[in-house]
Amino acid sequence: MVPEGSSALRDTPGQDFFARDARAVAAAMIGLELTVNGAGGLIVETEAYLPDDPASHSFRGPTARNAAMFAGPAASYVYLIYGRHWCLNAVCLPGSAVLIRALEPTAGLDIMAARRGTADMRKLCAGPGRLAEALGITRAEDGLSLMAPPFALRPGRSFSVVTGTRIGITRATGLPWRFGAAGSPFVSRRFG
DNA sequence: GTTGCGATTGCCT
DNA sequence: GGCAATCGCAACT
Numbered sequence A: 001m002v003p004e005g006s007s008a009l010r011d012t013p014g015q016d017f018f019a020r021d022a023r024a025v026a027a028a029m030i031g032l033e034l035t036v037n038g039a040g041g042l043i044v045e046t047e048a049y050l051p052d053d054p055a056s057h058s059f060r061g062p063t064a065r066n067a068a069m070f071a072g073p074a075a076s077y078v079y080l081i082y083g084r085h086w087c088l089n090a091v092c093l094p095g096s097a098v099l100i101r102a103l104e105p106t107a108g109l110d111i112m113a114a115r116r117g118t119a120d121m122r123k124l125c126a127g128p129g130r131l132a133e134a135l136g137i138t139r140a141e142d143g144l145s146l147m148a149p150p151f152a153l154r155p156g157r158s159f160s161v162v163t164g165t166r167i168g169i170t171r172a173t174g175l176p177w178r179f180g181a182a183g184s185p186f187v188s189r190r191f192g
Numbered sequence B: 001g002t003t004g005c006g007a008t009t010g011c012c013t
Numbered sequence C: 001g002g003c004a005a006t007c008g009c010a011a012c013t
Helices: A022-029 A109-116 A128-135
Strands: A033-036 A039-049 A076-081 A085-091 A097-107 A151-154 A161-164 A178-181
Touching (some): A022 A039, A022 A097, A033 A097, A039 A109, A076 A128, A097 A109, A097 A178
Antiparallel strands (some): A033 A151, A039 A097
């Protein structure tokens, strides 16, 4: 029996896994192992963004940038932030997505260290921009399915899930839509 | 056509 | 803790 409030998935996520409220998906993604061309790790931090959410890129409807957010469940949504960092999302129901914010590195450590220019495991994938850089994600991956190569998502480890407020946003602050693996040293910021 | 700014990071004090 | 970097997008004239 798995304790309530913890993550545990036995099977590889299918489209139905993503076709749910983004908050439920964000919590359920904690503990999954995500790799891109063999490099990646366990998801330890996520955030949910919804259609009627002022902080979401989809808030004002479809645009050129956010098209992937309306491409259907399990699509990736990759965007550039501050002119320098790529961020990876998992699309859920139309106009909603889960920002993948941090991984506990488990696979392809050498290539991720080379891409990041550091071997510090704690900083390899701690933050959405760092994670994308370590996995080699750019605009080229925008709109691709997370259920097919180069992506791979499969059961990893069960964690107790904690929540907090989303990071770095200026609108709709205060909502507890950030999810993390309790006690993980690989998150971008500690949970209060 | 122009302008303001962002779901971040790394370097500096 | 403060702040510059850097550019594509979307809002606005």
